[in-house]
Amino acid sequence: MRLIGLAVVLTIGLTLASHVAEAQRPIVPRVGVLSPGKPPPDDAFRQQERFEAGLRELGWTPGSNVVIDYRYADGNLDRLPALAAELVRIPVNVIVARGLTIRAAREATATIPIVMAADPDPVRSGFVASLARPGGNITGLSTLAPDLEAKQLELLRETLPSLARVGVLANANSPKTEETTRLEAETRALHLALTESRINRAEQLAPAFAAMRQAGMGAVLFRYDLWFIDPKEVAALVRQHRLPTMHNLRQFVEAGALVSYGVDFAYLHRRVATYVDKLLKGAKAADLPVEQPTKFELVINLKTAKALGLTIPQSLLQRADQVIQ
Secondary structure (H helix, E strand, C coil): CHHHHHHHHHHHHHHHHHHHHHHHCCCCCEEEEEECCCCCCCCCCCHHHHHHHHHHHCCCCECCCEEEEEEECCCCHHHHHHHHHHHHHCCCCEEEECHHHHHHHHHHCCCCCEEEEEECCHHHHCCCCCCCCCCCCEEEEECCCCCHHHHHHHHHHHHCCCCCEEEEEEECCCCCCHHHHHHHHHHHHCCCEEEEEEECCHHHHHHHHHHHHHCCCCEEEECCCCCCCCHHHHHHHHHHHCCCEEECCHHHHHHCCCEEEEECHHHHHHHHHHHHHHHHCCCCHHHCCCECCCCEEEEEEHHHHHHCCCCCCHHHHHHCCEEEC
8 A cells, every 4th residue: 555655645645746848938939920922942032031030139039939820822812811820820929021921910819919020001001000109019120221212213214314214113003102203303303304104914914025125215214012923924024125223122233234223222121120029028019119221222233224325424333332243
């Protein structure tokens, strides 16, 4: 009987010790990442790589002291609500929402903190009450830079001194905004004639591009909302029609377009990690101000310039962050 009693005591003791150890074991936080695009290696913007590099700099090692749950829509935006709901059901501690996924994340949860990466105007989009005091469960980074397109036009004029007519390609689903009004004012100030063309599907790009060339445009400015456009297709059209283009993403220039000037997205994707770090450590999204872009980059494809018979001013090449030979 004594042996049986001793065995029972030992069993109870071991069970209690196991429960105590389990209770003391740290719970690894989970971060959900919702993306409209494709996973690596097809992630042209290397968002995953840069985000995880930012986390490591802050002491977070994916797969060790933090778990990251990625959900990619592969370009099918209709999938976003279901993917966002999956992350909520896990549940994750923080959701990183990239670009067009922010609305889907907000509709999926009003309690899990959401980090924007990034939205051009989160106040106008209704995601935050103000940049300084977001007020809800959303914060993060904005790409709002009111003078960006004016600067792009100035750089186009500097690149092409004889430029007289510029085409603007925009998303047909985007409303006319203050940025559009500023762009129109800037073209008048630079004595440029502006013609806008709007598309909402990738297959409309080639006809729109050809029409602008036929109409005598000397260059085309691509607006930031053309998320469905393939940089390689743009590069092919630039060569085919011998029509220079200006972009806000360097990926277009790397593919063979002429010039880009815009937010340094490599830096931005690393900055997303700083918000995740603060939220995992107990900060409230409502109290974290939305960060506006501070780093911009100018990229020029000199090989494309030569193919188009253009001579890029040396003063512009010296100011470029990267010149692709």
